[in-house]
Amino acid sequence: MLLSTYGSRGDVEPLVGLAVQLRALGAEVRVCAPPDEDFAQRLADVGVPMVPVGQSARALTTASPPPSSANLPRRAAELIASQFAAGPAAAEGCDVLVATGAMPAAAGARSVAEKLGIRSVSVTFQQLTLPSPHHPPLARPFPPGVTDNRVLWDLDVQNINALFGEALNVNRASIGLPPVGNVRDYVIGDQPWLATDPTLDPWQETPDLDVVQTGAWILPDERPLPDDLEAFLEAGEPPVYVGFGSMSMRASKDVAQVAIEVVRAQGRRVLASRGWADLALIDDQDDCFVVGEVNQQALFGRVAAVVHHGGAGTTTTAARAGAPQVVVPQLADQPYWAGRVAGLGIGAAHDGPAPTTESLSAALRTALAPETRARARTVADAVRADGATVAAKLLLDTISREGASMSA
Incomplete structure (x- = not known):
């Protein structure tokens, strides 16, 4: 074939x-x-x-x-x-x-x-x-x-x-x-x-x-997480994952800085994915960690929320893991997946491709609410x-x- x-x-x-x-x-x-x-x-x-x-x-x-x-x-x-x-x-x-x-x-x-x-x-x-x-x-x-x-x-x-x-x-x-x-x-x-x-x-x-x-x-992805990532995960409370995959090339230039600042402001650690734009950390504080290619199936079950672009694959992987989501859609079908996440009550749909501190903070608060996590776990059981x-x-x-x- x-x-x-x-x-x-x-x-x-x-x-x-x-x-x-x-x-x-x-x-x-x-x-x-x-x-x-x-x-x-x-x-x-x-x-x-x-x-x-x-x-x-x-x-x-x-x-x-x-x-x-x-x-x-x-x-x-x-x-x-x-x-x-x-x-x-x-x-x-x-x-x-x-x-x-x-x-x-x-x-x-x-x-x-x-x-x-x-x-x-x-x-x-x-x-x-x-x-x-x-x-x-x-x-x-x-x-x-x-x-x-x-x-x-x-x-x-x-x-x-x-x-x-x-x-x-x-x-x-x-x-x-x-x-x-x-x-x-x-x-x-x-x-x-x-x-x-x-x-x-x-x-x-x-x-x-x-x-x-x-x-x-x-x-099914059986790859273990890298040792340094494991050490970061074990060193504190579950972080918020931020990644835009191939769409990081189209995301606003300061999206990494905005996301990191927003996550920190809510008292959470940050796990940033490089993606195609090679997104980098904004400083050397130990509450942030950057990853490249990684087993998302294993990782998403260990994070507080997933902030992403709304690709079908990332949306499904996060949903299967029971991870609350914030979708910041960039183009094509991504607004649709953002709407599905919000409609199912498993996260928040950001309005537009360029988040501000205020808009992303509001979306992240929704995703981190206890009722959103509970709903995400319920939906995870139904995803095939x-x-x-x-x-x-x-x-x-x-x-x-x-x-x-x-x-x-």
Whole structure:
């Protein structure tokens, strides 16, 4: 099987979990992902071959100028072309291609599968890309005053076609495939998979789409915490974790200083994650500690709260650990996850991407309240851990059924 993605750590890590479960069930697996060193190392650590595709995701995130409607078509064309270049060789001998990540890359991956005549499955790690009368699309520049979800989804199709349609169809024509009229619906397909936890992200059925919700794809992390981190945790009360992952590149320049000052003002110690921006401590006081790549599954159960950007993976990991959360969303689906955290009563949603001392203090007080921790622990018991296993079995069952049908 080929698992294909393009994006940040949050787009790659779920495929690591799925790949490990597929291998445990006897399947051969390889992963197409951006050529970032940390992605390659992560897959090497679990023994899964990686095929690099496109340019570094970190480089694309930090590129100047930032993504805009003016340069997105060009960047999309590059992503699609990279899939057409690497995909056919990577998918050789595969029965199924799983496509996820940035929409242009997923469109390219599904086109490769179409050309090779193999089945492809479209997967999303949040439901806001799936058309539904129950919610609007991901935030885009829609006309003011338009609130009807059906109208918004129609506008969503037009926007996506304008951004990605030409690039996709030029590449499809180069390998003899017909043009696609609706890029979004082509990528989603007739039966998309939603790899999120039903408690955190409940899907409401819609007659127009047959969605398979598998649960989140999580690989159990058995790595011990570093000795110096253990020593810090043991030296005092549980700290507040502050980390923005790949979004630390977009977070406000002084976010680390604001967060550390706010946490200290409430009498708490601070555990800061470097992330892609290499966030650093603001002084050498011993109530703060900085970490790099670490086992969050083990760590989040030992902190007072988690302050983060609202990625699906971090939100789910904190929820599973029963850790109260403060979500400071930066873009894309992150405001949605912030709303889910607040709605479930397991933390607070910060209003906007740039916290001030006052705004973050208020959010942190909510997260540190005893009733929030109690609610977080209750919700933790409902969050499933078997999504990758469910998905792996579904994929193998599909291959088995189609193989039997072809030989009958």
